[in-house]
Structures are given as structure tokens and as C-alpha cells.
Amino acid sequence: MPTFLLKRLLQSLAVFLGVSLVIFLMLRTAGDPVQILLGEEGTQHDVARLREALGLDRSLPVQYVLFLRNALRGDLGVSYHHGVPAMELVLERVPATLELAGAAMLIAVVLAIPLGVIAANGRGGFWDRFFLSGSLVGISAPPFWVGIVCILVFGVVFRWLPTSGRGGWEHLILPAGSLALYRLALFIRLVRSGMLDVLGQDYVRTARSKGLAERVVVFKHALKNTLIPFITIAGLQMGSLLAGAVVTERVFAWPGMGRLILDSIQKLDYPVVMCWALVTAAIFILINLAVDVSYSFVDPRVRSG
Amino acid sequence: MTGPTRPLRSAARALLRWSGILPAALLLAAAPSEGARKFTIAFQGDAATLDPQGRNETTTISIQMHMFDTLVFRGIDKLEPGLATSWKAVSPTKWVVKLRQGVRFHDGSPFNAEVAKESLLRAQGKGFAKSQMKHFTKGIKAIRAVDDATLEVDTGVPWPTLHEDLANIAIVPIGYIQKAGDANFARKPVGTGPYRFVEWVKDDHIDLAAFPGYWGKAPTLKEVRIRPVPVDAARTAGLISGETDVVWGVSPVDARTLEKNPGVKVLRTITQRNIYLAFDHWRKAGGAFKKGGPGSPGLPAGKPNPFQNLKVRRAVAHAVNVPELIRTVMHGSGAPATQLAPPPSFGYNKRLAPLPFDPARAKKLLAEAGFPAGFPMRLDCSNDRYINDGPMCEAISGMLRKVGIEATPNPRTKAVFFPALDNGDFTVYQAGWGTDAVGPTFSAVFHTQDAKKGVGRINRGRYSNKEVDALIAKASSEMDDAKRQAMWEKAWEIVIGEVAVLPLYQQEAIIGVQKNVQLTPRFNEWILAQEITLAGRN
Numbered sequence A: 001m002p003t004f005l006l007k008r009l010l011q012s013l014a015v016f017l018g019v020s021l022v023i024f025l026m027l028r029t030a031g032d033p034v035q036i037l038l039g040e041e042g043t044q045h046d047v048a049r050l051r052e053a054l055g056l057d058r059s060l061p062v063q064y065v066l067f068l069r070n071a072l073r074g075d076l077g078v079s080y081h082h083g084v085p086a087m088e089l090v091l092e093r094v095p096a097t098l099e100l101a102g103a104a105m106l107i108a109v110v111l112a113i114p115l116g117v118i119a120a121n122g123r124g125g126f127w128d129r130f131f132l133s134g135s136l137v138g139i140s141a142p143p144f145w146v147g148i149v150c151i152l153v154f155g156v157v158f159r160w161l162p163t164s165g166r167g168g169w170e171h172l173i174l175p176a177g178s179l180a181l182y183r184l185a186l187f188i189r190l191v192r193s194g195m196l197d198v199l200g201q202d203y204v205r206t207a208r209s210k211g212l213a214e215r216v217v218v219f220k221h222a223l224k225n226t227l228i229p230f231i232t233i234a235g236l237q238m239g240s241l242l243a244g245a246v247v248t249e250r251v252f253a254w255p256g257m258g259r260l261i262l263d264s265i266q267k268l269d270y271p272v273v274m275c276w277a278l279v280t281a282a283i284f285i286l287i288n289l290a291v292d293v294s295y296s297f298v299d300p301r302v303r304s305g
Numbered sequence B: 001m002t003g004p005t006r007p008l009r010s011a012a013r014a015l016l017r018w019s020g021i022l023p024a025a026l027l028l029a030a031a032p033s034e035g036a037r038k039f040t041i042a043f044q045g046d047a048a049t050l051d052p053q054g055r056n057e058t059t060t061i062s063i064q065m066h067m068f069d070t071l072v073f074r075g076i077d078k079l080e081p082g083l084a085t086s087w088k089a090v091s092p093t094k095w096v097v098k099l100r101q102g103v104r105f106h107d108g109s110p111f112n113a114e115v116a117k118e119s120l121l122r123a124q125g126k127g128f129a130k131s132q133m134k135h136f137t138k139g140i141k142a143i144r145a146v147d148d149a150t151l152e153v154d155t156g157v158p159w160p161t162l163h164e165d166l167a168n169i170a171i172v173p174i175g176y177i178q179k180a181g182d183a184n185f186a187r188k189p190v191g192t193g194p195y196r197f198v199e200w201v202k203d204d205h206i207d208l209a210a211f212p213g214y215w216g217k218a219p220t221l222k223e224v225r226i227r228p229v230p231v232d233a234a235r236t237a238g239l240i241s242g243e244t245d246v247v248w249g250v251s252p253v254d255a256r257t258l259e260k261n262p263g264v265k266v267l268r269t270i271t272q273r274n275i276y277l278a279f280d281h282w283r284k285a286g287g288a289f290k291k292g293g294p295g296s297p298g299l300p301a302g303k304p305n306p307f308q309n310l311k312v313r314r315a316v317a318h319a320v321n322v323p324e325l326i327r328t329v330m331h332g333s334g335a336p337a338t339q340l341a342p343p344p345s346f347g348y349n350k351r352l353a354p355l356p357f358d359p360a361r362a363k364k365l366l367a368e369a370g371f372p373a374g375f376p377m378r379l380d381c382s383n384d385r386y387i388n389d390g391p392m393c394e395a396i397s398g399m400l401r402k403v404g405i406e407a408t409p410n411p412r413t414k415a416v417f418f419p420a421l422d423n424g425d426f427t428v429y430q431a432g433w434g435t436d437a438v439g440p441t442f443s444a445v446f447h448t449q450d451a452k453k454g455v456g457r458i459n460r461g462r463y464s465n466k467e468v469d470a471l472i473a474k475a476s477s478e479m480d481d482a483k484r485q486a487m488w489e490k491a492w493e494i495v496i497g498e499v500a501v502l503p504l505y506q507q508e509a510i511i512g513v514q515k516n517v518q519l520t521p522r523f524n525e526w527i528l529a530q531e532i533t534l535a536g537r538n
Helices: A002-028 A033-038 A044-053 A060-072 A086-092 A094-121 A126-140 A143-157 A169-199 A202-209 A214-242 A246-251 A257-266 A270-298 A300-304 B006-033 B058-064 B113-124 B162-166 B174-180 B182-187 B232-240 B252-259 B310-319 B322-328 B359-368 B389-402 B414-423 B438-445 B466-476 B481-497
Strands: B039-043 B072-074 B079-081 B084-091 B094-099 B142-147 B150-154 B195-201 B205-210 B223-228 B264-279 B375-382 B405-412 B428-434 B501-514
Touching: A002 A060, A002 A270, A033 A044, A033 B414, A086 A094, A086 A257, A086 A270, A094 A126, A094 A169, A094 A214, A094 A246, A094 A257, A126 A169, A143 A169, A143 A246, A143 B232, A169 A214, A169 A246, A202 A214, A214 A270, A246 A257, A257 A270, B039 B058, B039 B232, B072 B162, B079 B084, B084 B162, B094 B113, B094 B162, B113 B142, B113 B150, B113 B174, B174 B182, B232 B252, B232 B501, B252 B264, B252 B501, B264 B310, B264 B389, B310 B359, B310 B389, B310 B405, B310 B501, B322 B389, B322 B501, B375 B389, B375 B414, B389 B405, B389 B428, B405 B414, B438 B466, B438 B481, B466 B481
Parallel strands: B039 B223, B375 B405, B375 B428
Antiparallel strands: B072 B079, B084 B094, B094 B150, B142 B150, B195 B205, B205 B223, B264 B428, B264 B501
16 A cells, blocks of 8 residues: 555645646746736836746746746745735635535435436336436536526525525535536436446346345445446546536525636636636545555455556 | 345335435525625625735725725716815916815724825835835825925926826725734725624625714715625526615626516716727738847738728728627627717717718728728637637627728637737737726826837727827816816827727626615715615615
């Protein structure tokens, strides 16, 4: 285990370096933040002075080396737009994003497992066809549209729920629900196809012929073996949700990382985008680690091998 | 297998039961939020910072102006006394500003000439290199606090517009900032304004409460919440559902819908944001783009640049049907512009009229200029900076094609579009200009380009007219208001007569409010809670 962790740590460093370089180069070719900061009304002197103050007058390699040097000292730069440390801006938004992502994943996982099992068990039946076609809608509906329709139906027509912002749990239902929709649809299909694979296998037939209760056969023997691909995909989905649900957060004015990053990219706020990318990379590394470790709980073969 | 097994059937039954509970729970959740809600104003974005000298951007300033005062206050249609009760140029280079007495900051510390002086110096960058208000302090060479109530400003050169500059600089509590530091001041601001800061949850809300010790008229609304809601449709939905009282930036399409809704009102005003076309005046012929190169990139290589000819620029003006563009592309939102300034601004020339839409005349002018068959060109535009700027680009191109100018629209994102303009990668472009200060407008947009002197940055087409340059210099130091007004009017007459740029229309600000909200919309797009009253309550 220690060598495994050490190896992972070294890999992570390489990932961080790669991510920072790619983001650095991408941002530098995307446009000019000084123009956006000053607008049309800034004068030449303002532009030159600001470019110098932000260090953007230096050559690209020098800028990158300076960034690395400051990063090693724990200084990831100050937001051009907000004037405060960029990492602070990103970390401030972690709780909101965590709350939204957690709620969405909870809804999706808790509903998807029983629904997927029901669909697989009654293959070709009414519920199977119902969940399959329903999940097709869930996968294909664009999140922006889902969000706006949710706001219209539940916020404007029925007035059951607030249309935007973060507050009590009633603020969470619409964004988490609309964010969960796609994952729910995906997971139902995943569980269903996994179950169908497993239910046809010899050991399931053996379990049934031993006279085990159907409940035990389905949930203990069959379901457990469909969980490995499910956990992998769910982990990746969780990662992308934690990086910020860009569209959903924007539609519902949710104060999370997705909204910050979209605003920051549009304003070419280099330090914030960079911090976000590094935090996101860290989240993915941690989640993948957690996924790998969780395999060993579900599948003993991973543990021994 | 035949159908769902028993445990599964009961699971499905449980699910159905739960699905019945959900809507009931939703109903319960909605009940308590009614009534207890604070008066809520929704902007599109959040404040970038709450340091009033940290970021010069409309929404940020509008939010900050609840908590801060300036010496000269930008009233709805004119400058008014703020923390200064009067201001006067006693000589061309010296202004005397009289200050309001007995004013206190939200933390109880007093406002006086020393605080005013230090605030202006901080805006200049003293101890605060990040100040974004530096360009409003160019006229300030030296400041002296004569006594508690008097400030003397030495401008070095004749500076007739110092009071306009002062209207942009917030007065800040220097003692508090020195103790708490700039970063903490930006997080927990203290000002002299009608509202004091309560709470800021970034990207979610800013809470304000009326400051009981405010020197001016106590605001009607005692508690205010400001919220950023980025998506237009969501902002409008919040107004219809009754969650917000005032909504900034209603899209022209949503405005039409809201106007049919009896529960809300739509308020419109012309803003200082002016959309215009600019032309390449300096490159003689078309050619592939090279920075500093001789080719105008929006024209075929080797072909002469038609826009050097006044007749062609006038032809463009006659070809573009601005009222029709406003009616269709802008859904009725906006007003035709005659110059790059809003009507209530100093120096505005009331006598100018737009060239009328007249395609036949446009074709005739093109023929006279030597382009009877028209010519192909590229029209550069942004597509995410101004209201409907992308569709506008297409529509204008279509109108130009009808008179023979084969225009190809080239709409791009602002982060790419503006740097391309600054590099000279355009022949004709559509952009916006948004200030009511005539001096800065002329020196940036119409003065012969000279990077060393810091003039002509937005004069990317390099229009150059010695008479205009001379007028700018003269008007900028003319202390007599009437004479200065006449000079600027003359300058407008020249640049518009030569179609140096072609002003198209002024963007409108559209605000949605609940029926009981009374508010006069501002042409600088601020929304100030202290200017809001409620019907039936004052």
C-alpha cells in the first residue's frame, strides 16, 4: 500500500505540472485580459501600466517560470477582477458546489439502483420500457433547457420553489434535481445492463437452484457484481460535478465553482482559472484513488491481486 | 422469469408512495418564504470587489454607491452636491471645494478635509497601487486641506472638468483602511453612504441596512438584498414569481412579455452606451493582415480602400436603416444616435441629424466614388459584448449588400475581437462606446493617434483632422462653460460631418420592477435602493 500511494503521489505531481502548463498556454492564446479589465474607455497609459502591473509584458516562458516559482511558495496569484487571492475565491465556493454535487449524486444513486434492478428484472416489460425511454429523455435533454423548464414550472407557474440562489433545502431541490436527471438516466442504464449480464451467468443460476430467496439472489449475488463499472462511472461523474456544474449553477444562480470558472474564463482572469484547474485536478486524483480503494471492498480479487 | 418478483414489486410500491409525498413537501417548503423576504434587487453579475476604488465597472460601482459617497454626486440627470456642498474654479488651475460638515462614516469616524484628501490620493494610487480610478485623477497635481471644511486642488494645467472627475471617486475611511488593511476593507466596507454593509456571500447576495446616521434623506427601504442572477430568463422568472422586486438588464424580448404581465412594470431609459461603425481611414489598399503591415484585412488584396473616400462612408450611412434595426433586431429597444454621446451630456450637439435611410442615394454615392458595382468587405463584430451584437452584425451586413457592398459578417467573442481591433485586424467594425464625458471621448476616439501622448487609443481607424485636434486641446482647457460647450458642438459637427465613425443607436437599459416600486431609471445604468420608493408608502 505505501508504494502504491507513493507512486500515486508522484503521478499527481506530474498531473499538476501538466495541467498548469496546458491551462497556462490555453489562456495566453485566448485573448487579452487587460482589454477586458479596462474596457474601451481605458487609455494607452492605463493599458501599459496595467499590463506591467500584472506581469503580462514579459515573455511567456518567463511568465510561466515566475508562476511556478510563486506557486512553490504557495502564492497562486491574485484575481485580476476581484483583487483577492485566487485560491481563496475558489475555495470559498467549494461548500456550495459540494452541497449541490452531493445532493445530485445522492438523488441519482439512490433512485438509479432500485430502478435499474426493477428494469433488468422485468426485461421487456412495462417498467423496463418506461425507464429506458425515460432515461433517453434524461440523457438527451440539455441541462440549460431542463433548468429553465424547472424554473418555469416549479418557480413561476406553481410557485412551490425559489427560482434561484442558495439558502435552505428548498433552494437545493431544483438545481440538484435537474443536475441529477442526467446522472439518474445514465445510472439506470448502467445498472440495468450490468444486471442483465450478471443475471444470465451460471453462478446466479446456481444460487437460484440452491433455493436461495430471490431477494438474496438479486441484491446480494447479482447486484454486487454489477457495482464495479457503476462505481467507476459514478466516481467520474462526481468528479465532474465537483469541478462545477457550469450550466446548472449559472441558470440557478448557484454560488459554486462552475459559475466562478465560467465568469473567470469570460473575463480571462488567469489566476482564478489556474487555481480552479489545479483544485479540479486534485479532486479527480482523490476520487480516482477512492474509486480504486473501493474496488477492493466490492471485489476481493482486486484486494489480493 | 415472469414479471417483477415480490420484493421488487413492494419496492416499486414504496417508490410510488414517495413520489406522492414529494409534491406535498414542496408545497410546505414554499409557505414560510412569503412575506419575510427582504427587498431584493437582482443584477446580472456580482460586485467584483466592495473597495470603491478597486474596480471601475458598472454593476460593481452601482452596488458600492449604496455604501459610499463621492464629493460630487452623479444625480439622475445632472451633477449634484455630495460630500461637497460647492465647488468652484478660482483660477484656471485652482479649484476650491467646500465640504459638508458633521458627516460620519458607518464606524463613527468623522469625515473631514484630511479624509477627503487622502481618499483622492488613494484613488491616485498612493498606498493602493491597484486603484482603478487613476484616470479620474489626472487633473489633480496637488491637494491641500485648508481647514476641516475646505479642500484646495491644484490642477497644474487649466482643468475645467475637475468636478466631473470628482463624481467618480468615492470617499473612503482612511483610518479604518490603515488599521484593517485593503483586503479586509474590501470584504467589510465602511463608507458614509445611505446604507451600511451587513453581509456578503459571494455570487449569492449582499445584504445592506439603512444607516441611521446618514447625512442625507433617510431611504424608504430599510433593508435591501442585492443578488447576482446571471441568466436573463432566470432573472425575469424571479420577478414574475415575486422573489425579486427590481431586476436589472431585462432582455428586449423578455421586456415584451413582462409588459403584458399586470403584476409588474417595465422601465426603460436610453443609456450612454452607443453602438457605432468605425472605418479604416489610413491603409490605402486591401491585403492579408500583418501587424503594422500596409494591407487592410477586410478588403481583397491590392484593391483600393474605399473607406478613405467620404462618399463611401456617407453611402454606408444611407444604406443602414437604423430605425428598422431597432425595431427588428433590438425588439424596439434603443434610439437612433447622432453622435457618440447621450443627449443629456455636456457638449452634446442638438442640431445634428442622422443621414436618412436612402439606398438609392447610397448607390449613387458609391458610383460617384468610383464603385458603381460595389465591393466586397468584411464587417468585424463582437457577439457577446453588447445586446444582440451578433445578430446586429448580420443585419447590417444584409443592408450593405442591398446597395452593392458585399459585406461578410465576422462576429467573434469579445476576448478575441477587441485585441484583434487593437492590432489593426479590421477594415470596418461594430463596437460600443459608453461614457458621457465628452473630453475623454474625443481624445480617445477622434484625436490623431499618438501612443506617447496617450491619445487616440480607440481611434483605431486613424482618423486624423488637425482642426479637430486643435479644438480638443482648446476645449480641454477652456474654463468658460458656454465657450467650451460651443467648441465641443463644433467638434461633433466636424467628425460627424466627415463620418469619422457612424453612430448607429444608443442601447436602452430595461429594468423590471414589481407594480408598487417607484424608480427613475438612470442612463448610466445604476440602480440605487436609496432612489426607490414604494407606492402607498413614503
